[in-house]
Amino acid sequence: MSWVHITDYSPSQGWANPADADSRSRESCRLLEEGGVLYFDQVPFDLPDPDREFLRSQKQSGLRVHKNISYRPKTDALRGAAADDPEGAQRLHEIMRSYSKNVTQFVDRLLSPYAKDRQLDFASYRPLEEKGRDLAYHKRNDLMHVDAFPTRPTNGGRILRVFVNINPAVNRIWEVAEPFEPLAGKLAQKAGLPRYAKYAGSPGRKLRRTVAPIFRSIGLKNLDRSPYDHFMLHFHDWLKENRDYQEKWPKTRLEFPPQSCWLVYTDTVPHSVLSGQFALEQTFIVPIRAMVAPQKSPLKVLEGLCGTALAN
Ligand code: SIN
Ligand code: FE
Numbered sequence: 001m002s003w004v005h006i007t008d009y010s011p012s013q014g015w016a017n018p019a020d021a022d023s024r025s026r027e028s029c030r031l032l033e034e035g036g037v038l039y040f041d042q043v044p045f046d047l048p049d050p051d052r053e054f055l056r057s058q059k060q061s062g063l064r065v066h067k068n069i070s071y072r073p074k075t076d077a078l079r080g081a082a083a084d085d086p087e088g089a090q091r092l093h094e095i096m097r098s099y100s101k102n103v104t105q106f107v108d109r110l111l112s113p114y115a116k117d118r119q120l121d122f123a124s125y126r127p128l129e130e131k132g133r134d135l136a137y138h139k140r141n142d143l144m145h146v147d148a149f150p151t152r153p154t155n156g157g158r159i160l161r162v163f164v165n166i167n168p169a170v171n172r173i174w175e176v177a178e179p180f181e182p183l184a185g186k187l188a189q190k191a192g193l194p195r196y197a198k199y200a201g202s203p204g205r206k207l208r209r210t211v212a213p214i215f216r217s218i219g220l221k222n223l224d225r226s227p228y229d230h231f232m233l234h235f236h237d238w239l240k241e242n243r244d245y246q247e248k249w250p251k252t253r254l255e256f257p258p259q260s261c262w263l264v265y266t267d268t269v270p271h272s273v274l275s276g277q278f279a280l281e282q283t284f285i286v287p288i289r290a291m292v293a294p295q296k297s298p299l300k301v302l303e304g305l306c307g308t309a310l311a312n
Contacts, residue, residue: 030293
């Protein structure tokens with residue numbers, strides 16, 4: 001697992017040496033795409049102290065926050081705020097909007113090769129203690145998994161996430177394991193990849209693709225989910241259910257201290273969160289055409305293993 005601590009990047013100036021900014025950016029993209037973690041010990045963009053304090057006070061003032069709070073930048077919509085506190089919800093909305101904007105500017109500069117093509121997905125605020133959370137089995141984040149979104153198929157695009165630990169005193173603790181390419185090499189067949197490859201060429205899929213636009217017009221989305229997305233959703237659950245994988249495969253423990261920020265392709269690096277409270281996160285979907293090392297993408301790795309095209 002490569003873990004790279006970046007110390008020569010500042011929120012105001014970007015890379016310390018402008019002459020090699022482009023090559024540092026490309027190198028950072030490559031590192032992430034190959035399954036590394038980029039780490040900053042201070043938040044590398046503007047995130048005002050009063051905003052962090054407000055976010056933390058949400059949880060402390062009366063447990064009104066029951067789940068993750070999500071922000072959808074494209075529609076400027078906030079989900080999960082307390083319904084009985086419109087003023088607080090308004091402030092929360094402003095903070096999430098500004099966080100999303102600032103982290104996006106930061107990513108577009110740090111990872112400039114992606115800036116043109118990346119799509120902005122949801123942002124989230126995670127106010128609950130992760131240790132001992134009572135979640136449905138497949139939703140448990142303390143089990144090792146790679147991410148896949150049930151409601152937002154990526155069709156081969158990759159899931160890049162930026163996290164910030166805004167806890168004033170306590171580390172956020174993760175475990176990570178060997179990345180997608182070697183993992184899939186060992187487990188994808190066993191997890192049923194040939195079935196998904198067969199589906200890719202089946203008349204059933206052709207039919208679904210033909211009727212999907214009609215169904216989409218009446219609100220039935222994702223009927224034409226790609227074989228890739230089907231497999232990734234299945235693999236997410238399959239890994240969580242696999243006791244041998246959960247208990248016996250090697251893991252590396254990572255500790256993210258207060259103020260730290262980290263970036264990782266969570267569809268590529270198996271991860272679990274063991275403990276920690278108060279984190280911000282922003283997701284980007286990066287299409288294959290923007291990759292600097294496309295052959296490392298889960299889509300290309302899986303296609304290489306089964307010899308079949310898996311995207312739509
Ligand atoms: C996850 O993506 O599994 C959760 C990570 C976190 O909240 O730290
Ligand atoms: Fe995850």
